[in-house]
Amino acid sequence: MTSAFLDLHSFVRPPRLLVIAPQDSDWIGWSAAALGALSQVWGGCASVTLPVGTVGHPALRAVLEKLQPDHIVAYHPTGVTVDALFPGTIERVLADQGIDADSHAHGVEALRTHSWPTADDARIEEAVARLRGRYGISRIDRENHVQCASISDDAAQSLLTPLSAVTDQPSWGVPLPQVDSPAALSFAIQVGVEQVGGEQGEGSAARAQADWRKATVAGEKALLRPDLPDNVMSLLNPVTGSCIRISRGRYQETPVIVLGDQPEDFALAQLSHQVHGSTVWLPWEDLHWHEVSAAQQRLGGHLHDTVRVTSASLAPEALQARMDACWDSRGWVMNDPAEDHRRPYEITAPADLSTPGRSLVVLSSAWDQPKPIPVKESQDGSLTASLRMQPDVPAGLDPVRHRWQVCLTAPHPLPPHRRLFAKALLATEQNAYETFVRAADGGITYWSHRWDFVPAGASLIGSLAGPRLSWPSLTAILSTAAEPHLVQPSPAGKRARVAQRLLGSRTELEDMAATDRWELLRHWLPGPEREALPDHGWWELKAGAVLSWTGIAACRAPAWSLEDRRAQVDTWTAQGVLRRGLVLGCASCPIYEFYPLDEIRQHYACRRCGSSNVVEQQRWKLPLEEPQWYYELHPAVAELLTNDGNYPLLATRHLRSQAPARSALVTEEFELVDQGEAYVEFDFAVATLDALYVGEAKKRNALAANAKATKRELNKLLEGSRQLGATHLVLATAAPAWKETMLAAVKEQVHGDLRAGKNTPQIVLLTTLETTPTLTTLDDTPFAVE
Numbered sequence: 001m002t003s004a005f006l007d008l009h010s011f012v013r014p015p016r017l018l019v020i021a022p023q024d025s026d027w028i029g030w031s032a033a034a035l036g037a038l039s040q041v042w043g044g045c046a047s048v049t050l051p052v053g054t055v056g057h058p059a060l061r062a063v064l065e066k067l068q069p070d071h072i073v074a075y076h077p078t079g080v081t082v083d084a085l086f087p088g089t090i091e092r093v094l095a096d097q098g099i100d101a102d103s104h105a106h107g108v109e110a111l112r113t114h115s116w117p118t119a120d121d122a123r124i125e126e127a128v129a130r131l132r133g134r135y136g137i138s139r140i141d142r143e144n145h146v147q148c149a150s151i152s153d154d155a156a157q158s159l160l161t162p163l164s165a166v167t168d169q170p171s172w173g174v175p176l177p178q179v180d181s182p183a184a185l186s187f188a189i190q191v192g193v194e195q196v197g198g199e200q201g202e203g204s205a206a207r208a209q210a211d212w213r214k215a216t217v218a219g220e221k222a223l224l225r226p227d228l229p230d231n232v233m234s235l236l237n238p239v240t241g242s243c244i245r246i247s248r249g250r251y252q253e254t255p256v257i258v259l260g261d262q263p264e265d266f267a268l269a270q271l272s273h274q275v276h277g278s279t280v281w282l283p284w285e286d287l288h289w290h291e292v293s294a295a296q297q298r299l300g301g302h303l304h305d306t307v308r309v310t311s312a313s314l315a316p317e318a319l320q321a322r323m324d325a326c327w328d329s330r331g332w333v334m335n336d337p338a339e340d341h342r343r344p345y346e347i348t349a350p351a352d353l354s355t356p357g358r359s360l361v362v363l364s365s366a367w368d369q370p371k372p373i374p375v376k377e378s379q380d381g382s383l384t385a386s387l388r389m390q391p392d393v394p395a396g397l398d399p400v401r402h403r404w405q406v407c408l409t410a411p412h413p414l415p416p417h418r419r420l421f422a423k424a425l426l427a428t429e430q431n432a433y434e435t436f437v438r439a440a441d442g443g444i445t446y447w448s449h450r451w452d453f454v455p456a457g458a459s460l461i462g463s464l465a466g467p468r469l470s471w472p473s474l475t476a477i478l479s480t481a482a483e484p485h486l487v488q489p490s491p492a493g494k495r496a497r498v499a500q501r502l503l504g505s506r507t508e509l510e511d512m513a514a515t516d517r518w519e520l521l522r523h524w525l526p527g528p529e530r531e532a533l534p535d536h537g538w539w540e541l542k543a544g545a546v547l548s549w550t551g552i553a554a555c556r557a558p559a560w561s562l563e564d565r566r567a568q569v570d571t572w573t574a575q576g577v578l579r580r581g582l583v584l585g586c587a588s589c590p591i592y593e594f595y596p597l598d599e600i601r602q603h604y605a606c607r608r609c610g611s612s613n614v615v616e617q618q619r620w621k622l623p624l625e626e627p628q629w630y631y632e633l634h635p636a637v638a639e640l641l642t643n644d645g646n647y648p649l650l651a652t653r654h655l656r657s658q659a660p661a662r663s664a665l666v667t668e669e670f671e672l673v674d675q676g677e678a679y680v681e682f683d684f685a686v687a688t689l690d691a692l693y694v695g696e697a698k699k700r701n702a703l704a705a706n707a708k709a710t711k712r713e714l715n716k717l718l719e720g721s722r723q724l725g726a727t728h729l730v731l732a733t734a735a736p737a738w739k740e741t742m743l744a745a746v747k748e749q750v751h752g753d754l755r756a757g758k759n760t761p762q763i764v765l766l767t768t769l770e771t772t773p774t775l776t777t778l779d780d781t782p783f784a785v786e
Contacts, residue, residue, distance in 0.1 A: 006375045006383055006471070011407040011441075012366035012394045014043025014241060015160065016274075018069040018137075019151055020127050022077075022120040023051040027263045029085040030118075032179035032193050034075040037153050039173050039192035039235040042161040042402070045243065046361035048270040049075070051263040052120050055127040058754075059264060059312035062351040063271040065727070066358075066690065068416045068440045070405055070447075071148040072131045074124045078153045079111040084176055084196040115152055136418035136438060153195055161402045163235065167242050172228055173235040182261040182283035183212035189270055189281065190219060192235025213284060217291045219298045242396055244364045248409075248442070249357025249689055249786070253277030255299035256353060257292065257309045257345075259319060261285070264312035268350055272310075276355040287322060289330035292345070308348045320347050356784050358441060358690065363404070366394035371408070381473035381665075383412060384427050391448075391464035399449070399464060409443035411663045412471045415692040416440050417481055417725055420472075424480045427468040435465035442689030444469055474665040474687050481692075481724045486673040490681050492643060493669035498636035499645075502576045506652075506666050513649035516560060517568065521577075522641055523547060523555050524633040532556070536622060539583055539592070539630060544638065546583060546594050546630035569631065578631045584619045586611055592621070594632050647697040647769055648683040651732040654766065654773040658785035659688045672720050680720035683732075690786040694721055694761075695730030697769070702739045703731070710745050718753065721761045732766035747778055 021034035031051055038044040048067065054060060083090045090111045099107045118124075128149075131137070148158055155162040163171070173192035179185055184207065233240040256276055258269040261283035269281035278299035282291060296307045311319050323345050360367075374386040389406075393399050414420060420439035422432050433452040438445060450465050472480065478487045489497060500509045512518055523530050523538070524545050530538055537551025552569060553562055560568075572578040581596040586606035593607045604613055613619055620627035633641075640646075648669060656664045665687040671678040686693040696703065696717060704710040721729045731738065731746075746763060753760045764783050765776050775783040 002377045003386070004375055004377060004383075005372050006385075006410050006412065008371040008373055009409050010366070010369045010371045011360065011362050011409070012397075013360060013362040013405050013407060014041075014046065014243065015070040015148075015403070015405050015447075016043060016068070016361075017041070017047040017148075017151065017160075018064075018067065018072045018131070019047065019049040019075050020052050020055060020073070020124045020131075021049050021075045022118040022124065023053045023263060024119040026085060027051045027053070028180065028182065028185055030075075030077075031263070031266060032174075032176055032185060032188060033077050033081045033085060033153075034151075035185075035188060036081070036173075036176050036193035036195040037075060037077075037151050037155070040153075040163055040195060041151065041155045042163045042166045042241050043361070044163065044192065045236045045238045045241065046274060048267070048274060050267045050270075052124050052127050054264045054267040054312075055131065057264045057267070057312060059350040060267055060271060063268070063275050063353065066275045067271060069135075069137060070440070070445070072128055072135070072137045073148055073158065074121075074128050074150045076115040076150050076152045077118070078113060079116050080113070080196050081153055081176070082116045083112070134418060136421045159403060161404070163241055165401050166397070167240060169240050169242075170229075170232045171235045171237075171240045172225060172232050178207060181209060181212065182266070183209050183216065185266060186269070186281040186283050187212050187216045189266070189273075190216070190234070190236065194235070209284075213291065216280065216282065217294045217298070219280075238361050242364055243361050244367075245359055245361050246367060247357060247359050251277075251355065251357030251359055253300060253359075254355065255279075255296050255305075255307050256348075257282060257295060257307055258311060259283070259287070259309060259322060260311040260313040262313035268310070268312040272350075272353060274359070276353050277359060285322070287326045289326050292323075292326060306344055306346050308353065309345050310348045310350050310353060312350055316347055316349065323347065352781075354784070354786075356690075356786050360407075360441060362407075363394055363396065365396050375471075378473075380475045382476050383471040385469050388466045388468045391461055391466040393460070393464070399460060404448045405445050406448055406465075407441050407443055407445040408469070409441065410471060413442045413663065413665060413687060413689045414439040414444065414471065414477070415687045415690065415727070416442075417477065417692060419480045419483070419725065420477065424472060424476075425470055427470050430468045434467055437467055437469070444471070474667040474685055475670075477665075477687060477692075478667065478670065478685060478724060482672055485723060487670055488673055488678075490669045490671045490678070492640075492645060492648075492683075493667075493671075495636045495640045495643075496645060496648075496668035498634075499577075499640050500668070502634065502637070504575070506668075510649045510653035510656075513646035514653055518641070518646055520552070520555050520560075520565075520568075521633060521637065523551070524638060525641055529556065536628070541583065541592060541594055543594065544632065544635075546581075546632045548628050548630050550628075552631065573631070577634055577637055579634070580629055580631055582615075582620060582627050583630050584613070584615065584627075585621065587613055587618070594630060596632070644699050647699055647732065647734055648695075650734075650769040650773070651695055651697045651730065651766055652684045652686055654769070654775075655686045655693060655730070655785055658775065659686075664688045672723060680716040682717070682720060684730075685724075685726075688786060691727040692725065693728045693730050693764070693785075694724060694726045695732055695766075697732040697766075699734050701733050701735035701737065702742045707741065707745060710742055711749065714746060714749055718749070718760060722759055726761050728764050729761045730764045730766055732769055734769045736768050738765060738767065743778070750778070 019034050019038055022030040034049040038047050038049055079090055090108055094107050151158045173194040174188040175194050176196055179188050238245050256272050256279040258265055258281045269279055273279040280295045309323055375383040376386055377383055416439050425437050425444055426432055435451050436447045454463050500506050503509050533551045533554050537554055538545055538547045573580050579596045581594055583592050584595055585592045588611035589609045591608045602615055652666045667685045669683050671681040682694045683697045684695050703713045750760055763778050767774050777783050
């Protein structure tokens with residue numbers, strides 16, 4: 001185990017929540033109420049509320065995977081909210097209980113402040129538990145201890161920090177009683193909802209649907225409250241909570257417009273806003289083009305850009321028809337007929353709304369702060385902090401009144417895998433119950449305060465969390481992900497690991513596979529390249545071929561000068577990729593063998609019969625004057641070349657070159673083992689900030705020789721991907737394209753798995769590995785590594 005320093009960067013941010021709300025009799029009202037509770041929480045601007053009926057909707061799955069919430073909670077309304085949604089409810093309950101006049105006021109107050117059961121409570125708890133299990137959220141160990149179980153109209157009851165406790169910035173939102181339609185809700189998700197009991201002011205009067213439409217399209221600048229001064233921010237504006245929104249990786253917002261007036265459209269609009277950036281929900285059916293163009297410009301797009309239009313409830317055909325009708329009725333035409341024919345919108349399925357990188361809401365006074373720490377590196381590449389994290393309180397926060405998330409990123413990215421929490425990210429001796437630790441945002445995030453035991457009157461260090469963390473290697477990540485199955489290097493993986501050790505790094509090995517150096521080494525293998533070498537340039541021995549400098553100099557590699565080639569051979573010899581020595585015979589048995597330089601002495605023993613020999617001209621054959629140096633290729637490297645080991649190396653090299661700024665983690669070929677039997681092998685794995693890729697690399701353009709074998713091989717790869725929780729399965733080939741029949745089989749299998757509700761990774765195709773590698777999806781659209 002070696003010691004080094006890890007270049008950490010620290011971010012302090014409010015917690016992200018995924019709130020599951022009732023839906024039974026009035027989904028709009030319940031959604032607005034949950035949004036009202038969320039609007040009062042610090043971090044509500046980075047959070048989402050979903051009606052319980054939308055949980056599990058296929059259109060939301062892809063974007064929900066990228067949200068990475070810190071807490072998945074149930075919304076428990078109080079009586080005052082229920083009475084606002086369904087006027088007279090409290091009075092009816094008191095009347096049914098026969099409360100007398102003397103106790104009436106006390107009964108009203110008790111019912112107004114206490115949580116109120118709903119018809120969807122059981123569904124909500126089931127959905128929350130299912131989502132926590134799927135994403136590994138709010139968990140401290142496998143006993144499933146939960147930190148934050150619910151949110152009510154009083155944020156403090158949930159161990160969450162109220163928005164009002166962080167800032168005295170004046171803020172506003174839509175009054176809860178006014179949110180009675182999808183159009184009103186579409187504006188409310190932009191600015192937030194004022195709970196019952198807040199100051200209603202001049203804007204408390206009911207609004208016409210046309211007003212909501214105008215406000216939604218124009219955004220917060222077109223306030224429905226002209227009485228408010230300019231310095232008043234909305235409840236869901238990050239600035240209100242002393243936060244800012246930053247981007248990481250190659251994040252680039254692309255405007256998204258969501259159509260449809262169903263609960264799943266409401267959910268999709270919120271999720272898209274948090275994950276993909278600028279999003280507006282236009283739920284009305286009679287859509288006008290000026291509304292679309294105005295919304296597009298407000299979101300940062302331009303009139304000549306193509307806006308992405310999507311929906312969770314409308315089929316692509318219906319969505320296309322609605323947008324075409326909107327475009328055709330715009331009432332004006334462009335001067336250029338070609339431009340007029342081009343439709344400036346693109347119908348996009350929710351699953352295809354891909355946005356690389358991430359957007360984060362962070363505390364404006366504490367983000368991207370350098371924090372290097374000493375770490376110890378284990379043999380497999382895992383990093384463990386030598387010290388506990390030093391607790392500190394960011395400027396503007398109070399450790400007694402506030403709770404926050406600490407996010408640490410490093411040039412050792414961690415994908416947001418559901419198994420990467422608690423013990424998987426802690427040093428062996430670290431107390432797993434101290435705080436809630438998990439992988440998120442490409443690094444490690446943990447709750448600011450201790451969770452285990454804090455005595456009364458504890459000091460700052462005694463009350464704040466300072467865990468000793470571990471950054472697992474990709475091998476360790478895969479082993480954790482595959483449990484209870486085992487992960488072990490395959491024979492090819494062991495050879496690659498040896499070659500990587502000789503060269504010094506995986507990067508050096510990948511670079512060698514992509515250059516003339518790989519072709520030079522192929523001359524040690526049987527084939528036409530070696531046959532073309534001059535006499536005495538190579539020698540076929542029982543243990544394999546050896547080359548002399550004459551042979552190496554004659555290898556066909558026109559881009560290499562002899563000086564560069566000489567320097568490379570010397571480097572390889574120093575690394576052990578090549579071994580320099582002599583080819584000597586035996587006086588007793590006429591067998592020639594290669595003897596490395598380290599073993600050569602004036603007297604040597606024959607490797608076959610053990611006879612003693614003297615280094616003299618009869619033993620080295622030719623040339624006559626002095627023996628000639630020969631070079632033997634390391635057996636592991638030779639086997640790597642023989643088995644076309646360059647294709648997995650070329651695949652990971654390209655994936656890493658496309659990854660965001662932070663380095664990607666890569667591992668060599670490995671296999672999954674169940675009950676002592678390997679049941680699937682992968683040629684590589686790559687982990688980035690947001691994804692875990694596993695892949696298969698081939699020289700030819702098919703997974704197998706026939707349709708039956710192809711299906712069997714594909715199912716093994718898909719099942720192994722699911723076991724590992726991989727987000728993407730990469731099929732790489734040196735050919736210009738995969739065989740059409742194979743692609744058809746892959747599409748059929750994937751569609752069948754999706755219909756069956758299986759968690760299927762996205763299939764990515766990587767072609768022309770040796771020249772111009774190209775990444776595409778199954779439908780032949782370009783793909784970007786996340």
